[in-house]
Amino acid sequence: MDQTTYIFLLQGVGFILGVVAAHLAEKRLNIRLIMAMSLITGSIGSGALPWVKSYPYLASMFFMQGLAKGLVDYAALSICNKLWPNHRGLAFQFVTLGAGIGAFFIPFIARPFLATDTVTSQSNVKCKNPVSVGTKSARDHRSFCISPGHIEYPYVIIAILCVPPAIAFCYYFVKRKQFPLSENNYQQVEVGLMTSSRLHALMMTILFFLHIPVMSMPLAYGDLLTSYGVHGRWHLSRRHMATMTSVFWGAFLVGRVSNLALTNCAEQFYLLCINFGGLFMTSIILCTWTTDYEVALWIGSAGLGFFSSPFLPMILTWVSECACLTGSMISVCLCASGIGEVLVPVLSGWVFVHGGPQSLMYLIAGIVLCEILLFVALVLVARETKRCRDVIINEELVDDT
Template sequence: MWPIYSTVLLIAMLFLRGATTYYRVILGPTLLYLAHLVHQEVQDITFTYPALGGGTMLGSILASYVNRNLKQKLNGLFLQAALTLILSGTVVAVPWINQIWQLALIFVVIGINIGYVIVDGQCLVLRTWDPKTARVLMYLLYVMGSLGRFLAPAVADPFLAMSHEDKAVSKCSQDENFGNKTVYRSEEIATSKFDPAGWSYIIFGIVLFVVGILHIVLGCIKADEKTYEVLSSSDDVVKDKQTEEPLRDVIWILIPLFSYCFCSTASSLLYQDMIYAVAKCSFLDFSTSDAAWVTAVYSIGLAIGRFSGILFARHVKPNYVVFTIVSGALIMMVFMISVARTWPTITWIVSFFYGFFNGPLIPAAINWISEVINVSGTYAFIFALGGAAGTMSLVPSAGALFHLSPFYPIYLMCGVSAFNVICICLIWIAAKMKKIKKSESEHELISKETPQDTYDTIQNHPLQKPNGHVNGE
């Protein structure tokens, strides 16, 4: 039975994960609103996403450094509380910004918080709970992220309906034709009236403020340190956690793992951020409300996929889960490209199942890789770092493709899903080679340290120990 402060700590972690994901995802449904707010085009907004990715990198590296070197000296909950309160004040100010550099600054703050929360939560789970429980909690963290993803379009929808989205301000219109190239842009209407879409930021800014205060309380009682001490002394927790291996021994796993996270996070965020604008502005021709709810359907699929991961975490090996989901995601994108033009309604089906297969991509990989190498210390940042790199490069690319034709980002997502299949194959090969090399090293060590006559006896009688006793006696 967990102590009460451990349960409250887990609840606080889950709420923070959901709230920060909400603010990462709300950028998608309100993309046209933000473009109008700073008097820019959609493609110009997406080119500020490197600021979000850069912030995520900083946050993930900070969390990795704190967990590796400062967890005994620095109160990690106070640091999380400070970041959360800063984020709360920043997002509440969103409706009053009018410059694109201000939006980029907000992206940096959101990114730092997301990067830190993701990595710090993963480290705490992996080093505190036993492997089977950690698998479940890892999926639970991502389920809360899915809840934040679902709430973003659900909360934004009624406010967008009251805002300029249903007026002439942010509708997609064909302004210029250059041969076969159509440029879509947001019409600008000068107004000083408060846009109701801003409430989708203000409401959860208040939620983040409450979560930040809760982290201060938990930090005062040092709930994270007490949880680690109590659960680490429990018989249910594995005492001998993996030691960190030198970079030269794991680099061939980290490189394809980085690429996998690059593709996995980017493909999920690309769909979340772009499907609203794609559904509204492309030949799919969805209404404002339908386009917002397509995003919600994707989030529902994402949540169900991650919840399914919880159900299978204790019974199915993570590598089997990974191979299944990367293949399913690719099939969905091929299906979207092949059928959507003649049957736009297929977008609803693809949105759900693409979310379903994208849901377990990262938690399944973490659970799998944690069985191969230690990713709760120095190498913990690799997941967020790969995801941030994907966000910094692929989201602006999708924005540029959207400028050429609103449906082109879907082709990019298909290519990313295909490359992800290659990445997971490379990880599997590298893990196999590492396992073989480790077995050979252990065999050589036994040969060197054990006298030849005793070694021969062990080989001939595997149940007999060197001291003459037989297992079980």
């Protein structure tokens, strides 16, 4: 388990470096080429990952996988931002919806290839890999018969799934390399106006801290939900909690689909307010009623998954209505999300171990409260930024006239 922790830490570091590398490379290379090469890197990393039984090799391949994910995430959002500057909300939601669907279905792809074990009496063991457990009494002695799995096959399947989009972006690069995607003139002017602005720097800072728990909080809660149910007051079975965890991630996916459907029907600001309000009510349920009612744990888990799902693309989309959404802003948000995915689950595990199961709910509530306060600060800064931008643009129009 200690070695596994370091592997996922390296994967998180690879993701952050991938985002930074993609942002820097975008200034010199075609973004479609970056996307194609990133997908090829991810395909090679996933396909080659499980075949060599060496810890340094395994850690290196997970690092490469994280690197490719960071490159792809940044390139996808950057391409959508440039292709649809006036309709980026729908495009951003599609990107994150695809990620949610992948996270939901990957366990079902992997399940048939996992190793299985059955318990038999020691006297009847006929399996190739018996592992004996129990007392020395022959009557109580048991053995796990472990059938070999083929966990390498899901990685190969994932590698194959990366090939068609890689080919597609190679095709787009070859056919349209004379027409690179670029910011429109209005955005370029605004970037020049806002780069040195204190408001712009303040907005970037708030966005950074706001995005640290955006994805890491659901990940931490999903990882510890089973432990909470098993070791908490209710002492529920692991099978029971596995179902609840599936409900949590199912609600997360439904939340992304619902917000995607509402993107063109309602303003992003109002959708954000609704989701933050729902998240606040959910955190209250988790803190106060889960110790007395099991149904509150079901409702709270589903609510947390549903209302925490849309923030990564939706906050960026709303900010773009008040200020220019640049590559730097996208990379800052993605890097913050990657840092959170490394730090918050570790913090949650430490709090759970030292403070008891219910401390997890208090931590979630504290994170939600911090998110709401940061969002309020972002609203105030964004409004002031929009006001200053409108004044500058009006002055330029008067000068041109």
